[in-house]
Every structure is written in structure tokens, then in C-alpha cells.
Amino acid sequence: xxxxxxxxxxxxxxxxxxLQYCVLALLAKEERYGFDLVRALAELDxxxxxxxxxxxxxxxxxxxxxxxxxxxxSPSGPPRRYYRLTDSGRASLQAFxxxxxxxxxxxxxxxxxxxxx
Amino acid sequence: MSSTADHLIEKxxxxxxxxxADLPRxxxxxxxxxxxxxxxxxxxxxPNESEAEIRNMLERIGDPEEIAAEAHDRVDPPxxxxxxxxxxxxxxxxxxxxxxxxxxxxxxxxxxxxxxxLWTSTVWTTGExxxxxxxxxxxxxxxxxxxxxxxxxxxxxCGGPIVGGALTCTDTQSTSAQVVGTIAVILLVIAPLAxxxxxxxxxxxxxxxxx
Numbered sequence: 001x002x003x004x005x006x007x008x009x010x011x012x013x014x015x016x017x018x019l020q021y022c023v024l025a026l027l028a029k030e031e032r033y034g035f036d037l038v039r040a041l042a043e044l045d046x047x048x049x050x051x052x053x054x055x056x057x058x059x060x061x062x063x064x065x066x067x068x069x070x071x072x073x074s075p076s077g078p079p080r081r082y083y084r085l086t087d088s089g090r091a092s093l094q095a096f097x098x099x100x101x102x103x104x105x106x107x108x109x110x111x112x113x114x115x116x117x
Numbered sequence: 118m119s120s121t122a123d124h125l126i127e128k129x130x131x132x133x134x135x136x137x138a139d140l141p142r143x144x145x146x147x148x149x150x151x152x153x154x155x156x157x158x159x160x161x162x163x164p165n166e167s168e169a170e171i172r173n174m175l176e177r178i179g180d181p182e183e184i185a186a187e188a189h190d191r192v193d194p195p196x197x198x199x200x201x202x203x204x205x206x207x208x209x210x211x212x213x214x215x216x217x218x219x220x221x222x223x224x225x226x227x228x229x230x231x232x233x234x235l236w237t238s239t240v241w242t243t244g245e246x247x248x249x250x251x252x253x254x255x256x257x258x259x260x261x262x263x264x265x266x267x268x269x270x271x272x273x274x275c276g277g278p279i280v281g282g283a284l285t286c287t288d289t290q291s292t293s294a295q296v297v298g299t300i301a302v303i304l305l306v307i308a309p310l311a312x313x314x315x316x317x318x319x320x321x322x323x324x325x326x327x328x
Contacts, residue, residue, distance in 0.1 A: 035159065
């Protein structure tokens, strides 16, 4: 059970570490407002456990200058804060992509091969 | 049904507000606003705003504690590793100068200033501070004063009560007493000098080792 527990913690850490890049990747395609972004992330199982934690993340990305936000009128209700990628956000995403591919391939190389043999 | 929904949401937001209370004002407002909007948008999609639906929605958003933890964890700069800056040693150098010769400029008071600076420094260890206090009593005032007394005292070598060893006070022109007196005075000169020199070398320690 200890092993299962530490594995849960590890997965939570991995999710946490990669989530911000998933957010950046989603914003690379188009600008989105918070709720919309959360919905897009929640579509894939296992990426977001608590939707509300996206907002502190967005706030941090904004303060770090990786995303910027503008208020835009909404067809219904009050104006919404739309997030979009900045140049430095784009660069950060690009750098992560390269590292991630290497990391993913390396892990696959060992984990997947073992599983097959 | 709507009043139950409002009540649950209000309760949730109040809880969130408490959890976020120690964040900077602007960030608190931003998170409250964003999550408030999220709730409004999610609520609009609910078919009939039943209590169960509202509870499920709030559960998906997550515990206010969890959101606040995220806000704190990621937001705060890594304070655990303070960057040790090359610090100026002015405080310590002034302390040593005053310890040694402060008493010559302002009797007793000057040395006392050095003592205060010695103890308020964060560089020396307590042991080194005690050393500086014991072995530099009055700095060079004491031995120089004694030399003066010995020189004008017409051969009377009288040390009086001296810290670190009493000198025999004799009015006979005993050469042995003079020799002892001279040695004692020399020691009294050397002790503060050596101690101050030692304390000065301790300043060169890399500050990192202090952490």
C-alpha cells in the first residue's frame, strides 16, 4: 500500500508539473477564458482533478509573463478574462516540447520494451 | 431550489475567501472573481440546479483548501534557498578598530562601542565574541596606560589590579619586578593584537559556511 501511495503522489506530481504546459499548448491554438480552458482540460481523463486549481495556475502564468489576459464582452453575463500566449510563453512551450519528447522516448524505450519482452 | 443553490455557493465562496485571506489583495480578488465566474458558467449548464447537481459542481471545482494550497505553493518564491550575497564587512572592521584603539580616542566608551559592535555582528560565533571580550579588555589603552605609568613612575613598577594576572606593586627598585612588569605589559599588548588579528581572519570565512 505504501508503494501505491507513493505512486499516487508521483503521478500527482507529474500531472502538476506538466499541467502548465498543457495549458500553454491549449492557448497556443486560440485564446480562451477560464471556464472554457478548464472544460478543454477536463475532457481528457486524469489531467485535472480539481478544476479550481487551474485558476491559481493561470494567475501564476500571467504573473510570470507566459500568458496575458484581456477582458472581453461575453454574449451572456459579465465580461470574461481571456488568456492568450505571450512570446515568452510560446518559447517556454517550445522548449518543453523538445525536452518532453526526449524524456517520453527514453521512458518508453525502457518501460515499453520490458513490457513486450 | 435556487435558494439552496445560492446558499451552498455562498458558503463555498466564503470558505474560499478565508483560505485565500493571506494572499495579496489583488491576487485574492482575481481568484475569487475567476472562480465566481466559473461557478456561474457551470451553474448555467445545470439542467435543474438541484442540490445534488450544485454539490457535484462544487466538488469538481475542488476544496477551497486545495485551491489555496495551489495558490500559495506555486506563487511564493522559493524562500527556502536564500541567495547568500557577498556581504560587506564594514560592521566587523569598525568593531575591531574600536575594540583595539577606541579607548584611546574616547576612554572606556570607545572600547565599549567596539564591544557592542562585536556582539551585534552576525559573522562571529558566540565563542569568538567571548574571546574578543575577554582578551581585549580596554584594547590597547590598558597596556599603553601602564607603560606611561611605569615610565613616569620613577622606577616604580606598579601594575595595579589587572585583568589576566595581578602585578606586584613594589616601590623598591627591584629589577625582577620591573622585568615581570614589562613582560606583563608586553603580554597585555600582544593579547588584544593577537585576538583582533584572529577575529579578523575569521571574517574571511566564506559566508556560505555560516548557513
